[in-house]
Amino acid sequence: MAQQIKIEPVTRIEGHAKITLTLGDDGKVNDAMFHVTQFRGFEKFVEGRPLTEMPSITARICGICPVSHLMASAKACDDLLSVEIPPTAVKLRRLMNLAQFTQSHALSFFHLSSPDLLLGFDADPATRNVVGLVRKHPQRAADGIKLRKFGQRAIELLGGKRVHPAWLVPGGVNKALDPAAREEILAGIPQALDIARRTVEFFKTIVDQFHHEIDCFGNFPTMFAGLVAPHDLWEHYDGTFRFIDSDGIDVVELNEPREYQRYIGEAVEEFSYLKSPYYKPMGYPDGIYRVGPLARVNICKGFGTPLADEELAEFRQRAGNPALSSFHFHWARLLETLHAVEQIQRILEAPDILDKQVRARARPNRLEGVGISEAPRGSLIHHYKIDEDGRMVWANLIIATGHNNLSINRGVLQVAKEYVDGTKLKEGMLNRVEAVVRTYDPCLSCSTHALGQMAMKIELTDREGQVLDVLKR
Amino acid sequence: MNMSTLATPQVITLQIDGQDVSARADESILDVARENGIDIPTMCHLDGLDPVGACRLCLIEIEGTPKLLPACMTYAEEGMRVLTDSPRLQKYRRTILELIFAERNHVCSVCVSNGHCELQNMAVKLGVSHVTVAYRYPKMEVDSSHDRFRLDHNRCILCTRCVRVCDAVEGAHTKDVMGRGVLSAIIHDLNEPWGDSDTCTSCGKCVHVCPTGALVEKGTASSEMAKRTQFLPYLTRMREHHS
Amino acid sequence: MCLSAEQRLDNPTLLIIGYGNTLRRDDGVGVEAARWAGEHLARPGVRIFESHQLVPEMAEDIACADRVVFIDASVAGLGVGKGRAPGEVVHEVIKPADESDPSLGHHITPQVLLAMASAIFGGCPEAELFTVVGSDFDHGSGLSEPVARGLSRLQELLRAHTLTERSCP
Amino acid sequence: MTPEELTQMRDQTRQKKSDCKHCVNVCTAAGCLSLRSDQLKDAIDKAVHHAGRQDEVTVKSVGCMGLCSGGPLVSVESGDDEVMYHDVKPEDAGELVQSLDTEPVKRLQCPSDMPFFTQQTKIVLENSGKIDPELLEDYIANDGYAALTKALTEMSPEDVIKEVQTSGLRGRGGGGYPTGLKWSTVAKSPGQKKYVICNADEGDPGAFMDRSVLESDPHRVLEGMALAAYAVGADAGYIYVRAEYPLAIARLKRAIRQAERAGLLGAHIGGSTFRFMIELRLGAGAFVCGEETALIASVEGKRGQPRPRPPYPAQRGLWGCPTLINNVETFANIAPIVRNGGDWFASIGTEKAKGTKVFALAGKINNTGLIEVPMGISLREIVENIGGGVPDGKQFKAVQTGGPSGGCIPIDHLDMPVEYDTLKQLGSIMGSGGMIIMDETSNMVDVARYFMEFCMSESCGKCVPCRVGTWQMHELLTKIIAGEAAPKDLDLLKELCEVVQNTSLCGLGMTSPNPVLSTLRYFEHEYLERLNTNGHGATAEAASTEGA
Missing domain, CATH: 3.40.30.10 (Glutaredoxin)
Incomplete structure (x- = not known):
């Protein structure tokens, strides 16, 4: 008899989502679906607002990655203004984005994924959580907090406010870097670098324990996409948008962000509010691709900083080039963290970093603009249309997690088929189903935190919706 | 008050909040109070513009007068005993401010005037940290048709400072008010887009007298729009010297 | 920047953390309350944070305090809001999460923060949580009417609760 | 002439x-x-x-x-x-x-x-229904313009004011301010130029006293204005009449033309040196323009919005000049007072309220129409006898007086005399004379909301409490009617009533909570019945769950 298993909400991810598993008569998983149940009515909210408000509105609507939205939004506005951003302003924006990478990756690794990685997927769920983690590995947890703090403090020193800096504005930034702030960030680098290095080292010692998970946690050929810098270097702010195939061959590179609609289509599924972008020339759903840390390291040749490049070489050797298992998002995240700290230092030491010329002023010179930046979770696209008076008439946002939606779904199915046996439901099976979702560190939020706090419940139901079994945590 | 006392200003004494003060008979209670370091909250009032007594925040109690009167338009009289800050007045002021906040969409956190807003400052001053009355959430337009300035009706509190400065100081009378009650709105000429106005001189005075983020310079991002109202008293004084 | 034990005894510190998204109406009630507290309850020894959400690095500040007051919003019908009407203020004395705490996510709960504070930084503050049950979590600013009333009630409670000095056990 | x-x-x-x-x-x-x-x-x-x-x-x-x-x-x-x-x-x-x-x-x-005819005392309406309003001769045949002639030939302006003061006449527009006192204030105000304005901007729902007087006996109003102008020293007058009264306007225009041709308006009135011109100004139907400062702004060609008083129009009115403003019915009383003497007028009515009052009966009453009764008559007399009671065998419930600014008076107080002060004690006002009778089928919360809706849409939008407060009160009333309001909503409503009443700029705003306040006073149970006490609001008290 066909059955369904519902996992709702998926824990340790941002926002509100659930997973439904449909079982065949043999108790094997036939189908799996990852549903995003939180609706973001945000595009409507901004209609009629002046474009200059967009960065701060978008930043405030999502509290998890405000800097990422600021960045993409400011870039979309730059496009509408058609201005060239002063070089120092570009450096400062990059600085802030890298600080955001550092703090976000720290949270993802240390607090969301470590319970599984450090305590084990099959550990008793009663202790397999951040509390169990801090009790058992207080030093690692402290590292996580220190690294986050380094990133957060840098953001605060740049933007003036921790979460919602009004500092990024269309045309640049609104305040030059204060020399004292520069010194303070620089002072924090040695410790941050230490943490980043020892965490990568540590991860390398445990990664082999998870060979089984590596094999089935979203391990399949897909395309990868993201920004890449000239000379094929890792990129997070500017550069060109590139798709590579699963063999690592360049498929296409966008000449400019506004072309994205030629290559990215957006499918809508009934079961989820989250749109499923796909690579248009391949059609839906074959045009599956991944973004985020794994994609970024797969599409570049190198980071351009010594420590990160050294680690990247080992990563390629051990995980493959391109690395295809989504499990390696974790590793890639740590590489990026290491690079971010190195790069922050490099930018702060640039001779023109304290220049006062940080903003280009212009009025809208285009009625349609697109900004693409890399959020910690992957490529973030803001696409705006305005009227001649500079008021928003339309907005489309493709968030990182959206790009990964197809891949997450397929990953869930892969894991579920591998681990879940409907005849004897075990918690560890379902945890892996969730864990694959967490490798992508999805951000579905742009929502309220209050909605997220529900006890985890997994329901096993038959076709008629009759509840057959309930697992509670 | 009568006309004869207005015509020949004389020095009189009165009491404000128990403090003996002297004043000219053509002075408003608001002016007298401020000269003596007594602060009365105002929103529609601005030095250099004719008072209208519309916001009702400056209401005061005068002994022997049952009605509350606006300090900006009530003139000093001999022997007056004025209360500017009774518990009752404080309560009314808070409610009035709440009504202003509830009337339109004051989304402070993304507003270009965030941090430089007189309405926001007034809320802090009067201790209004939240609104107990219902929000209206009206659908309001943003008029962005002017080359340099923008009118965001969502943030407008209808204080009419812009209307008055445009009429009395700039002499253009581009701005006025249309509609009734909560449907009232600032308009340009005969309700045309601001950018189409033939009478607007683009002087920007209205922008800088506006207490909130309703009238702003284009191109300013969140929290960047600080207003400069100091020009107004100077301008008024210089004109008086020349005429 | 923790105070020494002696310094603390002389000057017990209170930390108030109000959190939520002010652009999702009622969700912002915690932040509104923190702002109010900043104006009305500020005095030496009182620190007030307003935040979009709880973040792990707060654990250190929590570990340094003698008492912590969290202020949050909850959706009517869900979690704390279950069986409660919008505007209700729920007060709980909270303890560090034990390992069976179910709520894990980017959303860290106060209990988890307390656990982190004690496990990582060795702090053991008394802690309480005020939750205001909300109804309108749509985009926009400003509280719904019941929640605005709840906030008034909360302010009284906060005033009363924070005036009573307690020492660190 | x-x-x-x-x-x-x-x-x-x-x-x-x-x-x-x-x-x-x-x-x-x-x-x-x-x-x-x-x-x-x-x-x-x-x-x-x-x-x-x-x-x-x-x-x-x-x-x-x-x-x-x-x-x-x-x-x-x-x-x-x-x-x-x-x-x-x-x-x-x-x-x-x-x-x-x-x-x-x-x-x-x-x-x-019929009591409808026998119980009335007609001064203002003495010619209504008897003369042809379009014929000056008809008015003159009924002693028209005799008072003006008498004043111009036998009386000084002070004499005229004194006669009005003796009469005890109080303003019939709503406020009840002593007319003679107002006149003498204008007369004493320094200024070369003064104005007389007749307020014919009758806006209360259900009221049509002024319209009827203007349509039935326009010359009476012109004569009253001319007498006022003579008394206060004005030489120009305006009648501010709402454009929705086309017949009244046509008859006024004709009357002014007739009076001018006959030398009863214009220069050298009645062969004397007194000159007085009257112009019509048409109002666009804003209720607030019945407020005198808003009316003045409108006559001046500005947006019809009130301004704070003092200064009163008697000191600074139209174009900054001393201005006398009375309403139609007040002016319509003047000629008989001057003709018959103030003592005669003072003998009608009560100690504190002299003369008669015109009321427009509307609503659930058999004899709807226009009546004129002596001051001090009981409400019962008006409703049960003159008005012929409530139709269809229904129970009388309340009478609404004073329009949107007034209030509802329940059956228990039907024996109270109709006077300025007693109505005020009952939580209503005399107002301009609208009287709406309600039977048992009317719900008083609905009534309050109806009037609040009127106040809300007629608010000029200048001052905050009236502009937003009326919207808020209307919202709360709607919520109560829908059964969605909690007890706290009623508290908020009461609080708003207090704030709006005390802080609004003009009379319209200050009195806008009256329909709520007066219905709350006598019919609070009808509000309470509609409150939702088991839903959200009632339990919105703090719950305390220690150690959860």
């Missing part, structure tokens, strides 16, 4: 009337006109011609006869006898004319002993 010429015209007209055996008066005020009384008049004219009796039967258009629910109304004067007919149709014309020398047509006849 000299006094002598005036007397001559008066006598001639009276003679002409007495020469006529029958005078058929057809009401052509707006109420009856809307029932096509103009066609009725034509039909009667034809019938008279058909009978060949045009020499001994005059058919005349007259103003309002009061019993508007019985329109079209016709009265037939035959010598000293008068017969009144209701619901007359053009096809009844023949029968009516035939009956002139015989018995009245029974099926159309109004009983002459």
Whole structure:
């Protein structure tokens, strides 16, 4: 008899989502679906607002990655203004984005994924959580907090406010870097670098324990996409948008962000509010691709900083080039963290970093603009249309997690088929189903935190919706 | 008050909040109070513009007068005993401010005037940290048709400072008010887009007298729009010297 | 920047953390309350944070305090809001999460923060949580009417609760 | 026109009337006109011609006869006898004319002993329904302009003011401010130029007293204004009349033209040195323009918005000059006062309220229409006797007086005398004279919301408490009616009432909570019944769950 298993909400991810598993008569998983149940009515909210408000509105609507939205939004506005951003302003924006990478990756690794990685997927769920983690590995947890703090403090020193800096504005930034702030960030680098290095080292010692998970946690050929810098270097702010195939061959590179609609289509599924972008020339759903840390390291040749490049070489050797298992998002995240700290230092030491010329002023010179930046979770696209008076008439946002939606779904199915046996439901099976979702560190939020706090419940139901079994945590 | 006392200003004494003060008979209670370091909250009032007594925040109690009167338009009289800050007045002021906040969409956190807003400052001053009355959430337009300035009706509190400065100081009378009650709105000429106005001189005075983020310079991002109202008293004084 | 034990005894510190998204109406009630507290309850020894959400690095500040007051919003019908009407203020004395705490996510709960504070930084503050049950979590600013009333009630409670000095056990 | 010429015209007209055996008066005020009384008049004219009796039967258009629910109304004067007919149709014309020398047509006849007719005292309406409002001679035949002539020839301006003061007349527009005092303030205010303004911006829902006076007897108002101008030293006047009153406007225009031609307005009035011109100003229907400072702004061509008082218009009014503003009914009382003396007027009514008051009866009452009663008459007398009680056997519930600014008075207080002060004690006001009767089927929260909606949409938008407060109160009332309000909503409503009442800029705002306050005072249970006490609101108290 066909059955369904519902996992709702998926824990340790941002926002509100659930997973439904449909079982065949043999108790094997036939189908799996990852549903995003939180609706973001945000595009409507901004209609009629002046474009200059967009960065701060978008930043405030999502509290998890405000800097990422600021960045993409400011870039979309730059496009509408058609201005060239002063070089120092570009450096400062990059600085802030890298600080955001550092703090976000720290949270993802240390607090969301470590319970599984450090305590084990099959550990008793009663202790397999951040509390169990801090009790058992207080030093690692402290590292996580220190690294986050380094990133957060840098953001605060740049933007003036921790979460919602009004500092990024269309045309640049609104305040030059204060020399004292520069010194303070620089002072924090040695410790941050230490943490980043020892965490990568540590991860390398445990990664082999998870060979089984590596094999089935979203391990399949897909395309990868993201920004890449000239000379094929890792990129997070500017550069060109590139798709590579699963063999690592360049498929296409966008000449400019506004072309994205030629290559990215957006499918809508009934079961989820989250749109499923796909690579248009391949059609839906074959045009599956991944973004985020794994994609970024797969599409570049190198980071351009010594420590990160050294680690990247080992990563390629051990995980493959391109690395295809989504499990390696974790590793890639740590590489990026290491690079971010190195790069922050490099930018702060640039001779023109304290220049006062940080903003280009212009009025809208285009009625349609697109900004693409890399959020910690992957490529973030803001696409705006305005009227001649500079008021928003339309907005489309493709968030990182959206790009990964197809891949997450397929990953869930892969894991579920591998681990879940409907005849004897075990918690560890379902945890892996969730864990694959967490490798992508999805951000579905742009929502309220209050909605997220529900006890985890997994329901096993038959076709008629009759509840057959309930697992509670 | 009568006309004869207005015509020949004389020095009189009165009491404000128990403090003996002297004043000219053509002075408003608001002016007298401020000269003596007594602060009365105002929103529609601005030095250099004719008072209208519309916001009702400056209401005061005068002994022997049952009605509350606006300090900006009530003139000093001999022997007056004025209360500017009774518990009752404080309560009314808070409610009035709440009504202003509830009337339109004051989304402070993304507003270009965030941090430089007189309405926001007034809320802090009067201790209004939240609104107990219902929000209206009206659908309001943003008029962005002017080359340099923008009118965001969502943030407008209808204080009419812009209307008055445009009429009395700039002499253009581009701005006025249309509609009734909560449907009232600032308009340009005969309700045309601001950018189409033939009478607007683009002087920007209205922008800088506006207490909130309703009238702003284009191109300013969140929290960047600080207003400069100091020009107004100077301008008024210089004109008086020349005429 | 923790105070020494002696310094603390002389000057017990209170930390108030109000959190939520002010652009999702009622969700912002915690932040509104923190702002109010900043104006009305500020005095030496009182620190007030307003935040979009709880973040792990707060654990250190929590570990340094003698008492912590969290202020949050909850959706009517869900979690704390279950069986409660919008505007209700729920007060709980909270303890560090034990390992069976179910709520894990980017959303860290106060209990988890307390656990982190004690496990990582060795702090053991008394802690309480005020939750205001909300109804309108749509985009926009400003509280719904019941929640605005709840906030008034909360302010009284906060005033009363924070005036009573307690020492660190 | 000299006094002598005036007397001559008066006598001639009276003679002409007495020469006529029958005078058929057809009401052509707006109420009856809307029932096509103009066609009725034509039909009667034809019938008279058909009978060949045009020499001994005059058919005349007259103003309002009061019993508007019985329109079209016709009265037939035959010598000293008068017969009144209701619901007359053009096809009844023949029968009516035939009956002139015989018995009245029974099926159309109004009983002459109806309290509606016998219990009224008419001063303001003395000519209404009797004279042709379009004929100056008719007004003059009824002692029209005699008061003005008398004042100009025998009295000083101070004498006129004194007479008005003696009369004890108080403003009929709503406030009840002593008219004589107002006049003397304007007279004493320094200034070369002064104005007299007649407020004919009648805006209360259900009120039509002013319209009726203007339609039925326009010269009376002109004469009152001229007397006022003479008394306070003004030489120009405005009548601010709402554009929704086309018939009143047409008749006023005609009356002004007639008066000017006759030398009763303009320069050298009645051959004296007194000059006074009157102009019409049409209002666009904003209720707030009935407020005097808003009215002045509107006359000046500005947006009709009030400004804080003081200074009062008596000190600084139109174009900054001392200005006397009275309403139509107040001015309509002046000529009789000057003609008959203030003492005569003061003998009518009560100690504190002199004279009569015109009321417009509307709502759930048998005799809807216009009445004029002496001050101090009981509400019961008005509702049960003059008004003929509540129709369809329903129970009387409350009477709403004073329009949107007024309040509802319940059955327990029906025996209270109608006076400025007693109505105020009951939580209502005299107002301009609208009276809406409600029966048991009316819910008072609905009534309060109806008036609040009016106040909200008529708020000028200038001051915050009225502009936003009325919206908030309306919202809360709507919520209560929908059964979605909690007890706290009612508290908030009460609180808003207090704030709006005390902080609004003008009378409209200050009195806008009155319908709520007065219904709450007598009918709070109707509010409480609609509150939702088991839903969200009632349990919105703090719950405390220790150690959860």
